[in-house]
Amino acid sequence: xxxxxxxxxxxxxxxxxxxxxxxxxxxxxxxxxxxxxxxxxxxxxxxxxxxxxxxxxxxxxxxxxxxxxxxxxxxxxxxxxxxxxxxxxxxxxxxxxxxxxxxxxxxxxxxxxxxxxxxxxxxxxxxxxxxxxxxxxxxxxxxxxxxxxxxxxxxxxxxxxxxxxxxxxxxxxxxxxxxxxxxxxxxxxxxxxxxxxxxxxxxxxxxxxxxxxxxxxxxxxxxxxxxxxxxxxxxxxxxxxxxxxxx
Ligand code: CTP
Ligand code: MG
Numbered sequence: 001x002x003x004x005x006x007x008x009x010x011x012x013x014x015x016x017x018x019x020x021x022x023x024x025x026x027x028x029x030x031x032x033x034x035x036x037x038x039x040x041x042x043x044x045x046x047x048x049x050x051x052x053x054x055x056x057x058x059x060x061x062x063x064x065x066x067x068x069x070x071x072x073x074x075x076x077x078x079x080x081x082x083x084x085x086x087x088x089x090x091x092x093x094x095x096x097x098x099x100x101x102x103x104x105x106x107x108x109x110x111x112x113x114x115x116x117x118x119x120x121x122x123x124x125x126x127x128x129x130x131x132x133x134x135x136x137x138x139x140x141x142x143x144x145x146x147x148x149x150x151x152x153x154x155x156x157x158x159x160x161x162x163x164x165x166x167x168x169x170x171x172x173x174x175x176x177x178x179x180x181x182x183x184x185x186x187x188x189x190x191x192x193x194x195x196x197x198x199x200x201x202x203x204x205x206x207x208x209x210x211x212x213x214x215x216x217x218x219x220x221x222x223x224x225x226x227x228x229x230x231x232x233x234x235x236x237x238x239x240x241x242x243x244x245x246x247x
Contacts, residue, residue: 001103002047006094009110010083035113043120052083052090106177122220123179132181133210136222137172
């Protein structure tokens with residue numbers, strides 16, 4: 001069956017702080033979105049790429065015209081849609097434009113510009129082997145605590161206190177591309193429309209929506225190269241990786 005890749009690029013990039021949507025912040029010679037699209041083309045797994053960009057951004061729309069031409073050369077259908085108010089809404093908008101006859105979909109962050117082909121291939125392989133949901137992930141290297149608000153005994157100063165320490169060997173840091181059977185992901189997004197505002201605000205990836213359906217979500221090995229460019233330090237690392245021997 002054929003695979004579509006949704007690339008969500010409609011965020012504003014507040015934490016990067018460039019004052020322009022993160023997808024068009026330059027990394028080396030090209031905007032982040034161009035790296036993400038070219039990474040998908042290089043992996044050779046997509047029949048269609050559907051990009052969600054901010055509704056009012058003429059510059060990203062122009063960037064997409066160039067990327068659409070490159071995709072066409074590779075025989076890949078290229079679609080651009082207006083994103084939504086949060087990531088989940090941007091995914092839903094893009095899913096609506098995925099072509100008939102598509103069987104699987106990967107959802108990928110434009111903010112992960114250096115994702116290696118191997119990750120796309122591992123996700124694709126698990127989908128071929130019958131997974132209806134599969135995510136790339138890495139073991140966590142930090143010890144992770146759960147916390148809650150607390151006050152210091154003497155002064156009452158508001159801090160947090162530790163509630164627990166989940167066993168690290170059960171924890172994974174999750175990345176994109178996340179792969180799905182298309183019908184399953186569409187059903188998961190429809191189901192999410194019934195969530196209350198509080199639950200909806202805690203959605204940070206697509207796998208959570210499939211978990212809510214009770215379906216199995218399989219995990220394949222991610223890559224340290226797939227890190228998300230979120231802060232200025234992340235962009236510095238990405239620049240160094242483009243230049244240096246880690247590439
Ligand atoms: N995203 C999107 N639509 C939104 C919000 C986010 O398509 N309404 C996309 C971003 O463009 C990004 C991915 O989701 O590729 C991951 O989001 P994040 O790293 O949080 O990016 P931003 O939301 O742009 O950054 P920030 O949260 O710092 O503003
Ligand atoms: Mg965000």
